[in-house]
Amino acid sequence: MPGFSTDAILLRKIEYGDHDFIISFLTKSQGKISVIAKNAKKSIKRFSGSLDLFSVNHIQCTFPKKKKDALTILAHAELENGFANIRYDVFKTAYASYWIELIHLWLEENRVQTDVYDLLLFSLDALHIGTISKEVLSLIFQIRFMSISGFSPNIENCDTCKTPVDLIDQKNIWFDFNEGRIICQNCIQKRSKYGMTVSKGTLKQLFWINNSDINRADRIKFSSLAITEGARLLESFIPFHIGREFKSLKFLNRIRQEK
Numbered sequence: 153m154p155g156f157s158t159d160a161i162l163l164r165k166i167e168y169g170d171h172d173f174i175i176s177f178l179t180k181s182q183g184k185i186s187v188i189a190k191n192a193k194k195s196i197k198r199f200s201g202s203l204d205l206f207s208v209n210h211i212q213c214t215f216p217k218k219k220k221d222a223l224t225i226l227a228h229a230e231l232e233n234g235f236a237n238i239r240y241d242v243f244k245t246a247y248a249s250y251w252i253e254l255i256h257l258w259l260e261e262n263r264v265q266t267d268v269y270d271l272l273l274f275s276l277d278a279l280h281i282g283t284i285s286k287e288v289l290s291l292i293f294q295i296r297f298m299s300i301s302g303f304s305p306n307i308e309n310c311d312t313c314k315t316p317v318d319l320i321d322q323k324n325i326w327f328d329f330n331e332g333r334i335i336c337q338n339c340i341q342k343r344s345k346y347g348m349t350v351s352k353g354t355l356k357q358l359f360w361i362n363n364s365d366i367n368r369a370d371r372i373k374f375s376s377l378a379i380t381e382g383a384r385l386l387e388s389f390i391p392f393h394i395g396r397e398f399k400s401l402k403f404l405n406r407i408r409q410e411k
Contacts, residue, residue: 154214154215155212155213155214155215155224155225155227156181156182156212156213157210157211157212157213158179158180158181158182158210158211159179159180159181159208159209159210159211159232160177160178160179160180160185160208160209160210160211161177161178161179161206161207161208161209161252161269161272161273161276162175162176162177162203162204162205162206162207162209163176163177163178163184163205163206163252163255163256164176164205164252164256165203165205168188170193171190171191171192171193171194172188172189172190172191172192172193173188173189173192173193173203174186174187174188174189174223175187175188175189175203175226176256177209177211178252178255178259178265178268178269178272179211179269180266180269181264182262182264183259183260183261183262183263183264183265184255184256184259184260184261184262184263184265185213185224185261185262186223186224186261187211187213187223187224187225187226188223188224188225188226189203189226189229190225190226192226198227198228198229199226199228199229201231201234202229202230202231203229204234204239205239205248205249205252206235206238206248206249206252206276207231207233207234207235208231208232208233208234208235208273208276209229209230209231209232210229210230210232211226211228211229211230212226212227212228212229213225213226213227214227233277233280235248235276235277235279235280236280237279237280237281237282238276238279238280242407243286243404243407244279244280244286246400246403246404246407247279247286247289247290247404248275248276248279249400249403249404250290250398250400250401250404251272251275251276251290251293251297252272253398253399253400253401254294254297254390254394254398255268255272255297257394257396257398258301258394259301265300267300268297268300268301271293271296271297271300271366272293274366275289275292275293278369278370283370284369284370284372287374287379287383288369288372288374288379289369290383291358291361291374291379291382291383291386292361292366292369292372294386294387294390295358295361295362295386296361296362296366298386298390299362303332303393304332304362305327305332305333305334305389306332306333306334307327307334307355307358307359308359309334310325310334310335310336310338310339311331311333311334311335312335312336312339313336313338313339315336317334317352317355317356317359318352318356320336320352321336321337322336322337322352323351323352324349324350324351324352325337325349325350325351325352325355326340326343326347326348326349327347327348327349327350327385327389328344328346328347329344329346329347329348329388329389329392329393330344330346330347331344332389332393334350334355346392348384348385348388350381350385351377351378351381353375353377353378354377354378354381354382354385357372357374357378357382358382358385358386360372387401
């Protein structure tokens with residue numbers, strides 16, 4: 153029976169009927185796909201321990217015989233990494249859930265996105281191992297995801313006069329959500345109500361992590377101000393740009409406040 157096999161990260165799982173699941177995967181070779189796992193609740197041999205959120209599996213899929221528009225069938229899944237250290241930590245789970253919700257909402261079906269797959273795999277693995285703080289790792293994931301997906305903000309220079317961040321006189325610079333850019337004080341004619349001020353230091357660090365070797369990310373030293381400002385900037389701009397609220401982000405903010 154025609155089909156394919158590929159490595160895949162589980163993004164979403166929904167119950168369908170009494171025994172099935174509809175599952176969204178981010179795959180290495182097929183992009184984001186939706187499949188049906190028939191009798192998954194009863195089939196221990198085919199799916200045992202492999203269908204947890206953000207787990208990495210090697211999956212085998214087959215195409216439906218009769219209806220061309222029917223869902224692809226998940227025939228088998230072999231667990232490669234369940235990231236147990238993430239799922240047993242509420243904060244790590246919240247961050248990982250935010251990343252996969254972002255991917256699920258933004259990416260188109262069946263469009264190969266190898267760079268996004270590699271970024272998510274790197275981020276989940278680093279979160280699991282703990283080599284990089286979860287706060288800094290989330291900044292890395294968000295800024296690089298935006299760059300790969302084509303809606304990266306301009307944080308390198310004033311979008312109007314092109315003055316580099318280093319040469320702008322003000323310590324704090326306005327970031328406009330509507331335009332996705334920074335504007336120095338000399339160029340602001342009418343400030344939009346959608347935006348925020350960000351320190352030069354935070355902008356420089358975000359620019360650096362977006363343009364440097366991701367394998368050197370564990371060497372990054374962020375100040376507490378840069379982490380707080382960077383999170384507030386990215387976690388505000390991304391939902392604004394996409395036009396959607398994130399349930400996972402609401403949960404993350406709630407447990408931050410409780411802490």
